[in-house]
Amino acid sequence: xxxxxxxxxxxxxxxxxxxxxxxxxxxxxxxxxxxxxxxxxxxxxxxxxxxxxxxxxxxxxxxxxxxxxxxxxxxxxxxxxxxxxxxxxxxxxxxxxxxxxxxxxxxxxxxxxxxxxxxxxxxxxxxxxxxxxxxxxxxxxxxxxxxxxxxxxxxxxxxxxxxxxxxxxxxxxxxxxxxxxxxxxxxxxxxxxxxxxxxxxxxxxxxxxxxxxxxxxxxxxxxxxxxxxxxxxxxxxxxxxxxxxxxxxxxxxxxxxxxxxxxxxxxxxxxxxxxxxxxxxxxxxxxxxxxxxxxxxxxxxxxxxxxxxxxxxxxxxxxxxxxxxxxxxxxxxxxxxxxxxxxxxxxxxxxxxxxxxxx
Ligand code: MRU
Numbered sequence: 001x002x003x004x005x006x007x008x009x010x011x012x013x014x015x016x017x018x019x020x021x022x023x024x025x026x027x028x029x030x031x032x033x034x035x036x037x038x039x040x041x042x043x044x045x046x047x048x049x050x051x052x053x054x055x056x057x058x059x060x061x062x063x064x065x066x067x068x069x070x071x072x073x074x075x076x077x078x079x080x081x082x083x084x085x086x087x088x089x090x091x092x093x094x095x096x097x098x099x100x101x102x103x104x105x106x107x108x109x110x111x112x113x114x115x116x117x118x119x120x121x122x123x124x125x126x127x128x129x130x131x132x133x134x135x136x137x138x139x140x141x142x143x144x145x146x147x148x149x150x151x152x153x154x155x156x157x158x159x160x161x162x163x164x165x166x167x168x169x170x171x172x173x174x175x176x177x178x179x180x181x182x183x184x185x186x187x188x189x190x191x192x193x194x195x196x197x198x199x200x201x202x203x204x205x206x207x208x209x210x211x212x213x214x215x216x217x218x219x220x221x222x223x224x225x226x227x228x229x230x231x232x233x234x235x236x237x238x239x240x241x242x243x244x245x246x247x248x249x250x251x252x253x254x255x256x257x258x259x260x261x262x263x264x265x266x267x268x269x270x271x272x273x274x275x276x277x278x279x280x281x282x283x284x285x286x287x288x289x290x291x292x293x294x295x296x297x298x299x300x301x302x303x304x305x306x307x308x309x310x311x312x313x314x315x316x317x318x319x320x321x322x323x324x325x326x327x328x329x330x331x332x333x334x335x336x337x338x339x340x341x342x343x344x345x346x347x348x349x350x351x352x353x354x355x356x357x358x359x
Contacts, residue, residue, distance in 0.1 A: 027312075040085060240273050247286075
């Protein structure tokens with residue numbers, strides 16, 4: 001970590017491995033509150049209700065959830081039931097299943113008595129690996145920003161959607177890692193932050209993160225991206241992802257596809273920061289094969305914010321009784337993706353390039 005990224009982590013194991021401490025992200029940016037989770041049931045709730053969110057952080061949290069199960073009952077039946085329960089917390093981000101499968105591969109062959117120690121060590125390794133992976137993504141993404149800076153004067157203007165920052169991971173973030181490294185290296189940046197309705201992960205979380213780190217940024221309504229691109233105000237788009245198929249289709253926060261369309265129409269490079277843990281090689285056609293989470297209509301019909309008096313309140317946006325739909329993710333076809341920034345380097349979003357990356 002460097003000065004641009006705070007030492008605070010969105011998850012950490014408590015001393016004695018009695019639990020984990022997380023940031024309750026539902027309360028940001030208005031309140032920074034830590035919560036302690038001690039059981040798989042609490043972990044399931046924290047993932048489902050988005051106290052923690054972002055694909056890599058969901059995976060790491062689920063891994064610790066299984067470690068918490070090993071504190072309680074480490075026999076086969078409890079292990080399998082708990083893994084299935086945690087796996088069902090949210091459907092779209094593949095990191096959840098990836099982390100649980102990594103845990104099960106270690107734990108299943110062991111006798112029950114050896115599982116607790118191994119579970120905590122593996123969950124810690126998943127968390128530590130994530131920090132290293134994201135730093136590597138940062139160095140590869142930084143090279144893209146430096147190439148733009150070398151071509152034209154003034155700040156490099158980056159548009160990002162949702163929050164793929166350190167809050168969404170264990171450290172650095174994926175799409176934000178290049179930004180933090182660039183800022184630390186003195187490369188001037190201007191980041192356009194999509195508000196990201198309905199839950200406003202951009203306005204609430206990315207803006208908070210970038211503000212804390214002193215990275216220049218401006219929040220824009222989700223609908224503004226196309227306009228900014230038409231007027232030459234965006235040099236590059238960096239987004240994260242929740243599941244990428246073997247042929248390079250990218251599932252990410254709802255609205256990502258519209259940004260990719262606008263970027264394509266305006267010749268703006270559109271890059272996806274993809275840790276290898278977010279690649280799902282079992283799927284090809286992202287549009288038809290990825291399960292898209294449908295969340296509560298209330299996230300669309302209501303909005304929370306802080307009043308001038310400092311109170312956080314929720315208000316209703318729509319007429320009484322108005323129905324609302326809330327698909328939480330969309331799929332950007334590979335043809336609209338300029339490249340995937342992985343810990344192993346930047347590759348084309350094609351089946352051949354991905355196969356070569358992960359033989
Ligand atoms: O619903 P969320 O907030 O969990 O969605 C998060 C995203 O879509 C992120 O872009 C993605 O998980 C990548 S996080 C590094």
